[in-house]
Amino acid sequence: MKPFTVLELLQKAPSILETVEIKGWVKTFRANRFIALNDGSSLNNIQCVVDFEKFDESLLKRITTGAALHITGELVESQGKGQHVEIMVSTLHILGDSNPETYPIQPKKHSFEFLREQAHLRTRTNTFSAVMRLRSALSFAIHKYFNEQGFYYMHAPIITGSDAEGAGEMFRVTSLDPKNPPLDEKGDVDYTLDFFGKETKLTVSGQLEAETYAMSLGKVYTFGPTFRAENSNTSRHLAEFWMIEPEVAFLDLDGNMDLAEDFLKYILKYLLDHHEEDLNFLDKRQQDEDKTKPQAERNEMGLIEKLKFVTENHFMRLSYTEAIDILRNSKPNKKKKFKYIITEWGADLQSEHERFLVEKHFKSPVILFDYPANIKAFYMRLNDDGKTVRAMDILFPGIGEIVGGAQREERLEVLKQKMAAINIPEAELWWYLDLRKYGTAVHSGFGLGFERLVMFATGMGNIRDVIPYPRTPQNAEF
Template sequence: MKSYSINELLQSPPLKQKVEVNGWVKTFRSNRFIALNDGSTIKNIQCVVDFERFDEDLLKKIATGAALKIKGVLVESLGKGQSVEIQAEEIFVHGLSDPDSYPIQPKKHSMEFLREQAHLRIRTNTFAAVMRVRSALSFAIHAYFQKNGFYYFHAPIITGSDAEGAGEMFRVSTLDPKNPPLTDSGEVNYKEDFFGKETNLTVSGQLEAEAYAMGLGKVYTFGPTFRAENSNTSRHLAEFWMIEPEMAFYDLKDNMDLAEDFIKNIISYLLENCEEDLAFLENRLLDEEKTKPMAERSDMKLTERLKFVVDNEFIRITYTEAIDILRNSKPNKKKKFQYLINEWGADLQSEHERYLVEKHFKCPVILFDYPAKIKAFYMRLNEDGKTVRAMDILFPGIGEIVGGSQREERLDVLKEKIAALGIDEKELWWYLDLRKFGTAVHSGFGLGFERMVQFTTGMGNIRDVIPFPRTPQNAEF
């Protein structure tokens, strides 16, 4: 007998045939109706039990959270809420569940409570929907790049360089923390460490991806990155995933074109393939919005927000133009912004980015040509000597979601920028080599995967879009 997923039974029901399903009990009502879910869909399948057919001791074992195999005939349902149901003929208990101690009861749980049960929260409708969307988004990302001639590149997780220059990195070492070897000057002697130098977990695969783009043409990374930022906010994780394409012979305009097309493509895939999960998450978000003050409520439903990105051309303006708009905006003049815009060179905050997208332009925005002093050393310096060919993509409800740039391909200029920041050339000798041997215009961008999952699911906290979040003082699972 074929074992079906619940999604298969609901999509193409083999009516009046004997079927087999496996799953976990959501509810067992009136000692007669089992709601079973196997994770393949947001929907449960109802299994109807004739209690005269089954041993009473067996029925006592069926409780919320128990894992069952059920065999029976699939028939049209006469009850409300489901189109088909299984008339149970055989029940096998894979694993028992204690109804008194099982944490995921059929009731509303707070997000904080579910984070404490991260190993079981996937059995809730919300987290199952989020993780199915996350999986679909991963597939769409790989499919897009493979279709467009990119090669998947695995960047090293252990690195000796700080691509972002932030210094907030996790050290990797095999030295005895209580008694490390010391140099004559009393400092830790990393020459005796495993790699013979100080190493860390990577914050970005960009620099290494640049190297491979300068031989393969177009590459992309999609892997874990790490940042030791002691930040307990709804937007930060210590471990997160990044998508970072790098393209040889692409200038800033090419980079912006690719990023816009890429984002529209992957969101379109979700709209076409995750309809049920998105509908559930949209209703969940609507209920959540009702609890917020009017001023904090979103003007758009979840699917409207996704279509807003897909259906609109992204407006492209310079940082300088954006500063002029913000400086003269009502929120700035009336001092409604938390961070007032007074002069050119200010680092834009989420409130400024969202104003541009949601209030001023009413469409996604790409800002470019940022002040060099607030951007990374590897971004190409413009002819004005004060701006770089950087670009950020701004979304409704979230602000910046993509950051990228045309990379600095001129050896002399790159050396000057490195020296100005006090970076030792020896640390980046191989990166400078790329400018010595066949240098060329090239560009790339980075998309924080969890940030995109958060946007597409409407979840308010980034800790709820990754299976096991890593944050300050939290590595429980």
């Protein structure tokens, strides 16, 4: 007999009578009779009804929260509320015991801080099982979208000798003796004797490598881990996180904005269409949490309402310059309600400004474009005005920037000048410059931090709670 999942059994019609087999973990065991069993396939449990007179007392005592069971029995219409079907247990085997005195995930409310310390077990709670199922579904939807659109999936290297962002906040990769590294004539570490023969680090982005493939395969995307050695302990920063980065040849900024909007709507609609149960649960969780917060800290929208706000609205597009004018003349700015007051063109927009544009002014997702060159990366195409670049950011409710992208600088001499201005040696990116020597063309792409997307799609308030094992300053547990 092939075992069923809880999800499969709960979807069966209540009139069906058949012998079924299931394996899972005990959530609760009430009155020595009712086992709530869950196998991770559904938010809901299946109730298994035990006739205690048919089973040895010593066996029943081992049925505790967290224990793994193998059950067979007849699937019948449930006599209780809350479920259509239940299992009348005929055989029961304990696959793995659980000590009720020490098992940390007891059937009660736990703080997220506590559950981070139990990250190896936290997906046995409803909240984290729902979050991680939605994370998996988003991953699938991302690959599905790009496959349907004719993109090729490229695995960008994790170890790199170049800094794509020019930020310098990268983790070093070395096999040299940390206590006694070889030194050169200047007294510096001699990386020519290292494993790769040069200084190498963990990548902050797969974009530059993806560009090289786009300029031969046409449309590619990367989806993999990236790393930032930024000593930040905020609720939005991780040292290890995942990035989605499509790159497309012969695509200008307008086409890039079209692609990003279509992509975001597709993957969020996929969740709405296929994962109603988990979304409804997390929507209610967010509403319950909001009731405990001061009015000013509550979410403007419910979770599902927020997702539909994105999928059902056209993304408003305007230039950075237009946005600055709106913000400078806004009531929060004039009354100094913003933490960061907008006084002049060139300011780097903060989340409060981005959310004002989305939630208050336009009441729709927003795409800003043509940013000041001095606050954007070197690889973005310089506009004819000499002071702005063909960059774009997509702004969402509740979170601000969700996507950052640009038309890439395809002109060799302009790119060389921009690299020289921030001291990036041409020898370091000779291969990147080659793209501009041999068949250069307009091309564009964008980056989406996957964990920020999962936060948006699940309503979770801390990025540490949407990745299986968060890596943050002073924390590399598990």
